[in-house]
Amino acid sequence: MATGSVKAVSLITGDSNVRGSLHFIQEPNGATHVTGRIAGLSPGLHGFHIHALGDTTNGCNSTGPHFNPLKKDHGAPCDNERHAGDLGNIIAGSNGVAEVSIKDFQIPLSGMHSILGRAVVVHADPDDLGKGKGF
Secondary structure: OOOOOEEEEEEEEOOOOOEEEEEEEEOOOOOEEEEEEEEOOOOEEEEEEEEOOOOOEEEEOOOOOEOOOOOOOOOOOOOOOOOOOEEEEEEEOOOOOEEEEEEEOOOOOOOOOOOOOOOEEEOOOOOOOOOOOOO
């Protein structure tokens, strides 16, 4: 880890037995690396987002919309036009475990558009990546 990196951890809890932890490290060049493991999911794709609010008192219902400080349209992580919180899909294997390893430039841990204090949401369904009628 380079000098000047910023770190954060998110603990994931959800319906049934969904549990996990994610580690965020923002390097000095601005990229944030997200790694971790989430268990208790149904096998397959699950939408993965940073939501605007950190309030989880009513589960995902109180986390607000996707984090979108630049007021862009929903999209895939590789799209120029996307919410900052659009992190695509994670894949849970047949054992219900998703291993997460992504790098993103739109989810800083410091500064004006920091994601600190916001909710990380793993959806039951896949994200349509801005190509359909889903989220």
